[in-house]
Each structure stands twice: as C-alpha cells, then as structure tokens.
Amino acid sequence: MERKKITIVGAGNIGATLALLLARREVADVYLIDIDEGIAKGKALDIMEASPILGFNSRVYGTGNYEDTANSDLVVITAGFPRKPGMSRDDLLFKNFEIVKSVTEQVKKYSPEAFIIVVTNPLDAMTYTALKVSGFPTNRVMGMAGALDAARFAYFLSEKTGISVENIRAFVIGSHGDDMVPLKNYTTISGIPVRYFLSDEELEKLIERTRFAGGEIVSLLKHGSAFYAPAASILDMAVSILWNKRKIISCSVYLEGEAGEYYGAEGLCVGVPVVLGKDGIEKVIKLELSDDEWTQWRKSVESVKKLVDKLPL
Ligand code: APR
Numbered sequence: 001m002e003r004k005k006i007t008i009v010g011a012g013n014i015g016a017t018l019a020l021l022l023a024r025r026e027v028a029d030v031y032l033i034d035i036d037e038g039i040a041k042g043k044a045l046d047i048m049e050a051s052p053i054l055g056f057n058s059r060v061y062g063t064g065n066y067e068d069t070a071n072s073d074l075v076v077i078t079a080g081f082p083r084k085p086g087m088s089r090d091d092l093l094f095k096n097f098e099i100v101k102s103v104t105e106q107v108k109k110y111s112p113e114a115f116i117i118v119v120t121n122p123l124d125a126m127t128y129t130a131l132k133v134s135g136f137p138t139n140r141v142m143g144m145a146g147a148l149d150a151a152r153f154a155y156f157l158s159e160k161t162g163i164s165v166e167n168i169r170a171f172v173i174g175s176h177g178d179d180m181v182p183l184k185n186y187t188t189i190s191g192i193p194v195r196y197f198l199s200d201e202e203l204e205k206l207i208e209r210t211r212f213a214g215g216e217i218v219s220l221l222k223h224g225s226a227f228y229a230p231a232a233s234i235l236d237m238a239v240s241i242l243w244n245k246r247k248i249i250s251c252s253v254y255l256e257g258e259a260g261e262y263y264g265a266e267g268l269c270v271g272v273p274v275v276l277g278k279d280g281i282e283k284v285i286k287l288e289l290s291d292d293e294w295t296q297w298r299k300s301v302e303s304v305k306k307l308v309d310k311l312p313l
Contacts, residue, residue, distance in 0.1 A: 003058060004028035004242050007069040007111065009103050010079035011040040011062065013227035014119055014234075018076065020047050021235045023058040027242060030060045031072065034079070037064030072111040073242060076234055077130060079103050080120035082225040083218050089121040089177050093307055100126045104133040115241055115280050117234055118143045118252070123176035125307040127252045127269040132313050138254040139280040145176030146250020146271040147233035148226075152213040153182050156206045161197045163189055172210065173250055173271050173287070174300030180271070181296045182207045186287065237276055244278040248285060251276070259284040265301045268308060 006022060008015045011034040019030045034040040044062030080096040083089060100120050107116060118127040127143030134141060149172035158165040167190040174181035184203050187194045217226040240247040252269045260266035273285040289297060
C-alpha cells in the first residue's frame with residue numbers, strides 16, 4: 001500500500017519530534033521543510049539512521065524546497081518563533097503572522113488538497129490566518145491546542161490520584177492561552193466523573209496548573225517551549241484523520257452556522273470538541289456548559305477576537 005505523505009513546515013523541536021513519532025508508527029512518509037535547509041536535511045537523515053534499530057519503513061526527507069512537498073495529504077505548520085520566558089503566546093502575533101501567511105501560500109500552491117494542522121502560536125489566530133490565506137474549506141484547516149491542554153490536565157490528574165493515565169479522559173475547550181476552559185464536568189476517570197476522586201479545591205489547583213502548563217515548561221527550559229507533548233498531540237490528530245479513526249478531540253476550528261451561533265463565536269477559530277476522520281473536521285460537538293463555564297468561554301472567545309481583529313487580513 002502506498003504510504004500517505006505528510007509535510008511538516010519547521011524542522012525545529014516540535015517538527016523533528018513529530019517526524020520521528022510519525023515515522024515510528026509508519027503513518028506516512030514525512031517531508032521536513034525549513035528555511036534553514038541544513039537543519040531539515042540533518043534531522044531527517046538522523047531520524048532515518050535510527051530506522052534500522054527502531055525498525056520502521058517510513059521515509060523522512062529534509063528539504064528547503066516546497067516542490068518536494070507537492071501533493072501532501074496533510075501539512076503541519078510549526079514554523080515560527082517559540083516563546084521566551086516572560087512572553088505570552090500573544091506576544092508572537094505579528095512575527096508569526098508573516099511566517100504562517102507565507103507558508104500557507106506555498107501550501108496552497110503545492111498541496112491544494114491537503115489538510116492543515118496549525119501549531120504556531122498564538123494558535124487560534126494563526127489557525128484563522130491559515131484558513132483565510134489558503135481559502136481551503138473549513139473542514140480541512142484546524143489548530144492543535146485542546147489535545148495538548150487535555151493531555152496536560154490528564155497527566156496532572158493521574159499524578160494526583162495515582163490512577164493510570166489510560167483511564168483518564170480530560171477535556172479542555174476555548175482559546176489556547178491562559179483563558180482556556182478546562183471542563184471538569186466532562187472529565188472522567190474510567191467513565192466516573194472526576195469529582196468522585198478529588199475535592200473542588202484540589203481540582204481547581206490542577207485546572208490552574210493546566211492553564212499555565214505551557215509557561216511552566218518555558219520557564220524551566222529557558223530557551224524554547226514544550227515539544228514532546230505537543231508533537232504527541234499532533235500525532236493523535238493526524239492518525240485520527242488519515243486512518244479515519246473518528247476520535248473526538250478538542251481542536252481550534254472555524255465556527256460558523258449553527259455551531260457558530262451556539263458557541264457565540266461566529267467567524268472565529270476557537271477550541272471545541274470535534275470528530276476527526278477522513279474528511280477532517282466531520283462534526284462539531286455542542287456541549288452543555290454551566291453558567292461559570294459559559295462566562296469563562298466568552299472571555300476566551302473575546303481574547304481570540306481581540307487578536308484576530310489586529311490581523312491585516
Ligand atoms: N519557513 C519554514 N521554517 C521556518 C520559517 C519559515 N518561514 N520561519 C521559521 N522557521 C523554522 C525555524 O528555522 C525553526 O527551525 O521554524 C522552526 C521552529 O522551531 P523551534 O524554534 O524549535 O520551535 P518549536 O518549539 O518547534 O515550536 C514551533 O510551535 O509552540 C509553537 O509558538 C511555538 O511558534 C512556535 C511553534
């Protein structure tokens with residue numbers, strides 16, 4: 001069977017880690033592309049030299065030329081500047097806007113049928129940028145955020161309760177920033193609501209840690225931001241689409257029509273639960289939220305709107 005083709009734009013920490021994860025699972029052949037061609041080629045070669053030991057047959061190629069990426073099934077955009085200590089994701093807005101815009105123009109030209117997963121921050125505004133610049137249908141462009149935020153929340157819950165991460169299903173919606181909305185009412189441990197395991201106060205502490213989990217890593221690393229868990233989250237989304245798994249994953253998607261009206265975020269990209277399958281975003285799930293969660297959600301939407309309004313689109 002012919003393998004799928006995935007292009008990863010940006011062969012930095014997230015891009016290269018993702019290339020290795022995709023190759024190990026033989027999800028696709030991978031093209032790593034970077035403005036620094038040597039980095040893309042060097043990391044691709046290094047990964048391929050691990051293949052005899054790890055035993056995978058997928059190929060990872062490095063390039064600086066978009067022609068090599070032609071007709072990709074999926075393009076992941078990680079190109080951009082990561083955060084430095086003391087910077088918020090929003091501080092990256094204009095620098096990364098220019099990068100995502102120029103990358104998306106190339107994706108549109110060379111892979112007009114691809115799905116796009118945006119990773120560059122500020123995530124929701126950059127997803128909106130990729131959608132508008134590509135002109136792709138809304139089911140094919142999405143941002144990776146909720147998968148990562150939920151994984152972080154799940155890990156903290158596992159650490160606190162001592163129960164396997166495999167049993168934990170955490171849910172986070174809203175913007176990928178400090179205004180994200182972790183949903184304790186939809187978070188379960190082996191199907192049992194999490195409130196059976198932890199007090200409100202304990203849960204609130206973990207929710208707070210989840211909101212600032214990206215920043216916690218940035219301050220520890222000092223140079224750069226998180227990349228192992230982000231790469232794993234992208235892998236989960238890519239596999240759900242390319243293998244038509246139809247998993248429910250929270251992603252930043254363009255809200256319009258009935259869903260846009262329901263969530264009160266018409267015309268913006270914000271994180272909500274969706275079904276990811278062979279057609280990309282196949283369904284937006286509407287959730288009943290408590291009054292408090294609606295208040296948080298609206299704040300989250302406002303913060304995305306503020307950024308998007310500044311974009312020269
Ligand atoms: N085209 C291609 N690659 C580019 C471009 C561009 N126009 N501009 C920058 N890059 C490359 C850089 O050369 C670098 O190799 O993007 C890569 C980014 O890698 P890292 O700095 O290691 O960043 P990473 O940790 O992978 O994060 C990528 O995800 O979390 C977000 O905000 C974060 O925007 C950052 C992105």
